[in-house]
Amino acid sequence: MLLIPCPWCGPREESEFANGGEAHIARPLDPAAVPEADWADYVFLRDNPKGWMRERWMHAQGCRRWFNLVRHTVTHEIAAAYPPGAERPPLPGTTA
Amino acid sequence: MQRFSFFQLALNALDRHRAWPAYWRDAQPRDAYDVVVVGAGGHGLATAYYLAKNHGITNVAVLEKGWLGGGNTGRNTTIIRSNYLWDESARLYEHSLKLWEGLSADLNLNVMLSQRGVLNLAHTLHDVREGVRRVQANRLNGIDGEWLSPEEVREFCPIIDIDARRRHPVLGATLQRRGGVARHDAVAWGYARAADARGVDIIQNCEVTGIDVAGGRVTGVQTTRGAIKAGKVALVGAGHSSVLAGMAGFRLPVQSHPLQALVSEPIKPVLDCVVMSNAVHVYVSQSDKGELVMGAGIDAFNSYAQRGSFHVVEHQMGALLELFPIFSRLRMMRTWAGIVDVCPDASPIIGRTPVDGLFLNCGWGTGGFKATPGSGWVFAHTVATGEPHPLNAPFSLDRFTTGALIDEHGAAAVAH
Numbered sequence: 001m002l003l004i005p006c007p008w009c010g011p012r013e014e015s016e017f018a019n020g021g022e023a024h025i026a027r028p029l030d031p032a033a034v035p036e037a038d039w040a041d042y043v044f045l046r047d048n049p050k051g052w053m054r055e056r057w058m059h060a061q062g063c064r065r066w067f068n069l070v071r072h073t074v075t076h077e078i079a080a081a082y083p084p085g086a087e088r089p090p091l092p093g094t095t096a
Numbered sequence: 097m098q099r100f101s102f103f104q105l106a107l108n109a110l111d112r113h114r115a116w117p118a119y120w121r122d123a124q125p126r127d128a129y130d131v132v133v134v135g136a137g138g139h140g141l142a143t144a145y146y147l148a149k150n151h152g153i154t155n156v157a158v159l160e161k162g163w164l165g166g167g168n169t170g171r172n173t174t175i176i177r178s179n180y181l182w183d184e185s186a187r188l189y190e191h192s193l194k195l196w197e198g199l200s201a202d203l204n205l206n207v208m209l210s211q212r213g214v215l216n217l218a219h220t221l222h223d224v225r226e227g228v229r230r231v232q233a234n235r236l237n238g239i240d241g242e243w244l245s246p247e248e249v250r251e252f253c254p255i256i257d258i259d260a261r262r263r264h265p266v267l268g269a270t271l272q273r274r275g276g277v278a279r280h281d282a283v284a285w286g287y288a289r290a291a292d293a294r295g296v297d298i299i300q301n302c303e304v305t306g307i308d309v310a311g312g313r314v315t316g317v318q319t320t321r322g323a324i325k326a327g328k329v330a331l332v333g334a335g336h337s338s339v340l341a342g343m344a345g346f347r348l349p350v351q352s353h354p355l356q357a358l359v360s361e362p363i364k365p366v367l368d369c370v371v372m373s374n375a376v377h378v379y380v381s382q383s384d385k386g387e388l389v390m391g392a393g394i395d396a397f398n399s400y401a402q403r404g405s406f407h408v409v410e411h412q413m414g415a416l417l418e419l420f421p422i423f424s425r426l427r428m429m430r431t432w433a434g435i436v437d438v439c440p441d442a443s444p445i446i447g448r449t450p451v452d453g454l455f456l457n458c459g460w461g462t463g464g465f466k467a468t469p470g471s472g473w474v475f476a477h478t479v480a481t482g483e484p485h486p487l488n489a490p491f492s493l494d495r496f497t498t499g500a501l502i503d504e505h506g507a508a509a510v511a512h
Contacts, residue, residue, distance in 0.1 A: 001405045002397070015407040019396035021351065040497040044349035044440050048338035050400045073352070074400050 005081045006059045007067050020056030022046050023068045024088070050074060052091040097293030099204050119285055120292035125299050128325035129157045131479060132317055133332060134304050134340060136160030137169040138280070139457055139464065140332035141287035141298070142472020143479065145203075148294035150473070151480035156296045157326075158288075159319060161303035165284030168334050171402075171434035172465040173357050173379060173391040175370050177214045177275035178239055181230050184490040184502045185443060186237040191487055192470025193274060199469055205286035207278045208384070212369050214275030215244075215253060217419070219264040219375040227270045234272070242271045253369050255422050264376050264418055277370060277381050277389075283468055307343040313452040314344070330455045330479050335400065335435025337458035346450050349440055349496050350459045353394040354404035354433040356412070360426045362386030376415035387429065390416060394436060394462060404433045436461050441501040446475055446488040455479050456493065 002014040028034045028042055047053075053073050058066045070079040070091060080089040098104065098117050108115055131147060133140045136158045147153045160166075176196055178189035200206050218224045227243065234241035246258045249269045258266040288298050299321070306318035307329065316325040333340045341348045362385050372379040380390045392412035395404040409431055417424055439445060439459035444467070449456045457475045460467065470487070477485035484492065495501055 001407060013407075014405055021398075036497050040349075041347075044496040045347040046338075046349065046351055047347065048351050048398060050336070050339050050352075053398060055398065071397070073398050076399065076401060 002071075002076060002078070004057060004069065005078065006062060006065075007081050007083050008065055009059060009062045012059065012062055016059060016061040018058045018060040020058055020066065022048075023054040023056045052079065052093075054088070054091075097204075097289065119289040120298050123157070123292075123297035123299050125157065125159075125302060125319065125321050125324055126297065128316070129297070130155040130326070131328045131330060132156075132324055132326035133158045133330045134317065135167075135332040135334065136164045136284075136288070136298060136300065137167050137332065137334060138165065138283050138287065138468035139334075139460075139471045139475070140330075141165075141284060141291055142468050143330055143332060143457065143475045144296045144298075144472075145287045145291040145294070146472050146476035147480060148291060148296055150476055153480055154295035156291075157324065158291070158296060158298045159302045159304055159317070159324075160298070160300045161320075163300050164288055164298065165281060168434040168436065168464065169280055169284045169468075171357065171432055172280055173381070173389050174277040174280050174465060175214065175275070175372075175379060175381065176209070176278055176466040177272050177370075178466070179214070179216070179230060179234050179241055179270065179272045179275065180504060181233050182502055182504060183237060185504055186234065186239055188470055188474070188487050188491070189467055190237065190239050191473065192467045195469035195473060196278065197274075199283075199286070203286035203290045205282060205289060207282045207286055209276065209278045211274050211276040212381075213252070213271055213273045214370040214372065215249065216270045217249070217256075217266055217371065217373040217375075218268045218270075219266065219373065221267070223375055224267050227268065231270050240272055240274050242273070244269045244271050253367070253371060255366060256371065256419055257421055262418065264373075266419075275370065277383075280465060287472070304340065304343070307340070307454070309344060309451055309454075314454040328453045328455065328479055330457065330475065331449075332457045332475070334458065334460070334464070335437050337437045337456070341449070341456070344449065344451050344454055348437075348445070348456075348458065348493075350437040350445075351398055352400055352435050352437050353397070354399045354401065355394045355436045355462050356392040356404040356408055356431060356433045358390050358392075358409060358412070358431040359383070359429050360388040360390075360423075361429050363388070363426065366422070371419065373415065373419060376418050378412060378415035378419060380416060380420075388423070388426065391462075394438065395433075400435055402433050402435055436464075438462070440496070442504040443502040444471070444491055445493050446471065447478055447484045447492040448482075449493060
């Protein structure tokens with residue numbers, strides 16, 4: 001069970017949250033102009049990293065707001081939580 | 097390979113069974129192979145076996161980072177069925193089920209296939225309509241299927257509570273009598289032994305750390321035990337498919353999630369079929385040792401950790417007791433998780449990749465065990481000929497670009 005630090009409500013247990021998958025996937029601004037391969041890329045392809053990952057969560061049984069989490073997919077350690085639109089904190093051990 | 101038989105059993109009894117040979121050689125990696133299969137789970141081993149048996153390609157290595165069958169092959173709930181809704185899936189899984197029916201004889205090893213029947217319960221009017229539709233679709237595809245009324249469900253499996261006043265009343269069920277369970281370890285061992293006997297090298301404790309590509313064509317793999325050249329490379333890495341694809345420079349539409357399962361303490365025989373339920377989400381059978389074997393749904397978050405969260409197990413237990421109040425005092429012995437690679441349409445990817453000579457078999461999600469023989473069969477064909485077998489042609493990677501998805505979410509008789 002994860003203890004997830006909601007940026008607005010503080011730490012709450014995982015069962016209060018809904019997972020929204022990989023974060024920062026931008027919808028193409030002009031969908032009609034996008035070739036099919038790029039559209040498939042946007043809709044279906046994911047990094048699915050083994051290691052640190054930025055992912056979206058929604059506090060479904062709390063404030064019902066979305067936010068982003070930096071979490072490790074092997075240790076499940078959580079490094080940071082930040083609201084949508086905020087500057088992305090670097091992944092631990094990197095500057096990116 | 098020493099063939100197992102009653103005569104051999106009697107002969108080996110004379111020296112108290114101390115002279116049985118190892119199932120497979122402890123092969124050392126050679127410098128080059130015609131085909132390198134990455135991943136010695138059931139699917140990888142079956143691929144190697146059918147490469148040798150059906151296509152005469154025996155200069156093959158199967159590389160495994162851990163021990164043979166120690167991933168999802170040894171972690172699933174061993175359920176076998178072919179009652180999928182869509183034609184593409186039905187054909188693939190039915191081919192697999194037919195192979196299961198002759199597998200013990202083919203491999204000369206008892207995989208303990210027990211066709212005890214698989215029930216898929218319906219709890220709502222929608223479930224009923226979906227179930228009846230699926231039975232009809234199965235029959236049109238030549239797959240056995242029956243619709244049972246609540247009373248017939250109780251007759252087939254007396255311990256299910258069909259009381260109409262329950263939160264999730266049993267309104268009926270589909271039944272595939274040819275479905276059942278098999279012993280998953282024996283499947284891995286059987287394929288390994290039979291592949292080894294045909295000359296395939298099975299190399300454990302050999303993790304692939306890189307995939308060599310030159311001019312758009314695969315040339316070999318880097319491993320923790322040195323570089324290995326390969327004419328063709330077949331990726332069968334289940335939960336780690338995205339990691340392997342990343343080594344070759346492309347991304348996949350799969351997400352890796354933990355899928356948890358658990359077993360109870362052993363009890364006397366009480367459940368002689370497999371029971372699955374979409375709405376309350378439980379699938380349960382009783383093993384030959386007497387333990388109830390149960391599976392949960394996937395944990396929602398991405399993970400490579402082979403462990404999940406407790407609330408998922410708790411939900412699973414709630415579902416079990418909803419259907420079987422008789423199990424309320426049963427204690428659970430073990431829980432574990434495997435890492436499953438889930439596709440957006442809950443169907444696998446079997447076929448070519450953007451890299452020449454590199455083939456991919458992944459995305460089986462929560463239901464790959466039942467497909468082991470069929471998956472190996474069609475994937476071996478794909479690797480050997482460079483073209484997909486007609487059964488796996490619809491399961492190509494480019495269906496996510498063309499839009500020809502095979503959407504088995506909910507249609508596959510279990511919520512994925």
